[in-house]
Amino acid sequence: MNFKRKLLSAALLALTAGAANAQISGNVVKIGVLNDQSGTYADLAGPGSTLAAKMAVEDFKAQNKGFTTPIEVIAADHQNKPDVGSQIARKWFDSDGVDVIVDLPTSSVALAVNQIAKEKGKAAIISTGASSDLTGKACTPNTVHWTYDTWQLANGTGSAIVKTGGDSWFFLTADYAFGHALERDTEAVVLKSGGKVLGKVRHPFPSADFSSFLLQAQASKAKIIGLANAGADTTNAIKQAAEFGIVKGGQNLAGLLVFLTDVHALGLEKAQGLIFTESFYWDLNDQTRAWSKRYGAQHGGKMPSMGQAGVYAGVLHYLKAVAAAKTDDGTKVVAKMKELPTDDPLFGKGSIRADGRKIHNSYLFEVKKPSESKGPWDYYKLRATVPADQAFRPMAEGGCPLVAAK
Numbered sequence: 424m425n426f427k428r429k430l431l432s433a434a435l436l437a438l439t440a441g442a443a444n445a446q447i448s449g450n451v452v453k454i455g456v457l458n459d460q461s462g463t464y465a466d467l468a469g470p471g472s473t474l475a476a477k478m479a480v481e482d483f484k485a486q487n488k489g490f491t492t493p494i495e496v497i498a499a500d501h502q503n504k505p506d507v508g509s510q511i512a513r514k515w516f517d518s519d520g521v522d523v524i525v526d527l528p529t530s531s532v533a534l535a536v537n538q539i540a541k542e543k544g545k546a547a548i549i550s551t552g553a554s555s556d557l558t559g560k561a562c563t564p565n566t567v568h569w570t571y572d573t574w575q576l577a578n579g580t581g582s583a584i585v586k587t588g589g590d591s592w593f594f595l596t597a598d599y600a601f602g603h604a605l606e607r608d609t610e611a612v613v614l615k616s617g618g619k620v621l622g623k624v625r626h627p628f629p630s631a632d633f634s635s636f637l638l639q640a641q642a643s644k645a646k647i648i649g650l651a652n653a654g655a656d657t658t659n660a661i662k663q664a665a666e667f668g669i670v671k672g673g674q675n676l677a678g679l680l681v682f683l684t685d686v687h688a689l690g691l692e693k694a695q696g697l698i699f700t701e702s703f704y705w706d707l708n709d710q711t712r713a714w715s716k717r718y719g720a721q722h723g724g725k726m727p728s729m730g731q732a733g734v735y736a737g738v739l740h741y742l743k744a745v746a747a748a749k750t751d752d753g754t755k756v757v758a759k760m761k762e763l764p765t766d767d768p769l770f771g772k773g774s775i776r777a778d779g780r781k782i783h784n785s786y787l788f789e790v791k792k793p794s795e796s797k798g799p800w801d802y803y804k805l806r807a808t809v810p811a812d813q814a815f816r817p818m819a820e821g822g823c824p825l826v827a828a829k
Contacts, residue, residue, distance in 0.1 A: 579700030
């Protein structure tokens with residue numbers, strides 16, 4: 424009799440689990456990390472973002488032991504090419520059972536996958552793609568823009584620099600969607616703050632030789648040379664500017680998107696004094712330090728970039744929403760992500776707006792002098808904190824159709 428009862432209990436448990444997982448396609452939640460694994464953006468995203476996604480899965484499982492559906496993480500290299508990224512995204516969604524694509528550095532790729540996710544009813548969580556159009560004219564019900572965007576970077580860094588006397592600018596811009604958006608948003612802030620733009624030049628993406636572009640910037644006599652690029656493009660431009668003696672000659676460089684990995688590549692001797700905006704720094708508080716040390720122990724001692732931190736936090740919140748919604752339907756999960764308050768050790772408490780913009784504090788940092796650094800990866804000092812409700816573009820100003828429809 425006892426044996427029969429056990430059999431019946433086991434059968435009921437199996438039925439209950441089956442019902443709970445009935446809305447999970449293929450009985451597995453599949454996460455695809457799509458980024459640059461080997462090129463210009465590999466250090467700030469790449470394999471480190473894949474690790475961050477896997478850590479989010481581990482932490483979610485530890486905190487939600489009742490969620491028994493298998494969770495898988497796969498990764499691919501989009502080579503910073505929209506056609507390659509689109510091809511991978513379609514295959515993942517159509518044939519490979521991927522439910523959500525995350526990370527997506529390179530705005531041109533992010534904008535393409537953003538539309539594919541909408542078309543397929545899947546989800547996209549963009550951590551490293553920067554264009555503010557993702558929560559503006561290109562917003563969809565299927566995408567969350569997590570870590571930062573060009574409006575936030577422009578308003579944090581651009582306004583701070585103009586206020587401290589950097590009122591004439593020349594832009595050195597990566598010639599694709601991200602660079603164009605960053606230049607556009609920063610120019611608007613410079614002009615609004617009473618500054619002027621003396622010129623601009625667009626360089627191929629990626630680029631190794633910035634000499635002709637830097638000579639034009641030098642000739643403009645602008646006080647500030649705004650680097651509307653990222654990753655290896657930014658570090659190469661800064662190194663070559665030093666060779667030309669641009670900063671010694673009285674002009675200053677403004678890194679409009681700078682990552683911890685860029686500062687590490689440059690070294691404090693070259694990077695000291697750089698001012699820029701970020702959404703995360705590994706040494707910000709006890710929680711960020713504890714998680715980052717776990718991450719570093721699995722990533723050759725390297726501390727995470729804000730993009731990699733955003734992958735972790737975005738995947739963790741996505742999984743919470745899957746569990747709450749009891750489905751991996753992309754449109755329904757993103758709606759649930761917006762409904763649930765966000766809370767994680769890296770960004771703290773926050774929320775996701777109707778336009779898909781994740782809201783949290785923004786920080787203005789300055790790179791330390793070599794003499795100020797107390798050890799490896801101790802690179803930043805905090806100059807200002809921009810509260811979450813002021814850090815990002817007001818929703819009504821973005822032109823997102825989801826907002827206009829309300």
